[in-house]
Amino acid sequence: MFEAIKHSHVEVNGVRLHLAEQGEGPLVLLLHGFPESWYSWRHQFAPLAEAGYRVVAPDQRGYARSAQPEAVDAYTLLHLVGDVTALIGALGAERAVVVGHDWGAPVAWATAALRPDLVRGVAGLSVPPLPVGGPPPLTAARENFGEGFYQIYFQEPGRADAELAADVRTSLRRILCGIQPDGKPRAWIVPEGKKLLDTVPEPERLPDWLTEADLDVFEADYATHGERAFTGGLNWYRNLDRNAELLAAFAGVTVDVPALYVAGERDLVNAMVPPEALAYLLGRLPQLRGHVRLPDTGHWTQQERPAEVTEALLDFIAGLDK
Structure with missing residues (x-):
């Protein structure tokens, strides 16, 4: 099924990124989230390629088969947008459609907002277009959800890293299957005295969209970095407040290219972004x-x-050219 997907590496901004690619034509970039990789787009490659597009899904910096810069502050949103803009050029394209899911969505939205000249259209899955500037987001997170909120839990270097890397396959399986075990949207909270994986139960069985073979791929990709398997992705969260500071000049900027937003009705993001806030963000x-x-x-x-x-x-x- 995936034999037609080609794998390669390219260096952008001094970071070696792994790319999965299929098809020829106008460029479509697919940006994954946490804790995922290029493989989270496995079902989209063939249909998009058959429709006449060049589909490229990178492992973003710090993830899976891509390089993992050591410094925490090497993972700001400006770095991530810089990777996307440089990647468009490295692939020989003038513009691209940029699609992101989870953490990939803020990168896609920010790329479209800051470099609309490079983006034909932008699509975000799960996460709406959050403001790129403004007050420190972790302050609001503490006020709304407390110290146990997962984004706060991730802030301490080494803690979540070690817990998740101790058994990569178990961590991936439990997060992918367990953050919403009953399908109800709720914020991910780690009670005091508990560890991260204590909050995500071991599934009785895998859901129909995830197989043991899928986990084989995710596990092999993440194992590339050993005890730092998850550190790159966690470092994205450790720059949330820094992003707000660095992008203060762009507070209030809109995303002035054609856009699409797709979300599940049971997505846990809905518990963090109520309907009135979503309406404002989509504005x-x-x-x-x-x-x-x-x-x-x-x-x-x-x-x-x-x-x-x-x-x-x-x-x-x-519909972009109509």
Whole structure:
């Protein structure tokens, strides 16, 4: 099924990134989230390529088969946007459609906001277009969810890193299957005295969208970095307040390219972004072409509902030149 996907590496901004690629034509970049990799887009490669697009999904900096800079502050949103903009050029393209899920969505939204000259259209899955500047987000997170909120828990260097790297496969399986065991949106909270994985139960069985073979791929990619298997991705969270400081000059900027937002009705992000806040955030998209809500769908959007996500992306991209 995945034989047509080509793998390569490219160096951008001094960081060696692993790329998975299929097809020829206008460039479509697919940006994964945490804790995922290029493989989270496995169902989108062939349909997009068959429709006439060059589909490229990188392992973003710090993840899976890509290089992992040592310094925590090498993972700011400006670094991540810089990787995307440099990657577009390295692939020989003038512009791209940029699609992101989970953490990949803020990177996609920010790339479109800061470099609209390079972005034909932008799609975000799960995470809406959060402001790129403004007050420190961790302050609001503490006020709204307390010290046990997972983004706060991630801030201490080494703690979550060691817990997750102790058994990579178990960590991936339990997070992918267990952050919403009953399908109800709720913020991810780690009670005092508990460890991160104490909050995500071992699944009785894998969901129909995730197989042992899928876990084999994720596990092998993450094992590349040994005891730092998850450190690169966790460092993205450790720059949340730094991002707000660095991007203060861009507070209030809108995303002025054609846009699509796709989210599951059971996504845990819904517990953090209530309807009134979502309406405000989507107001930052003056060219919003579609807002797709997927029923019975949690956080892992393109893996849980591959056909529906692919259809939405194909319709959106096809309409960009109309």
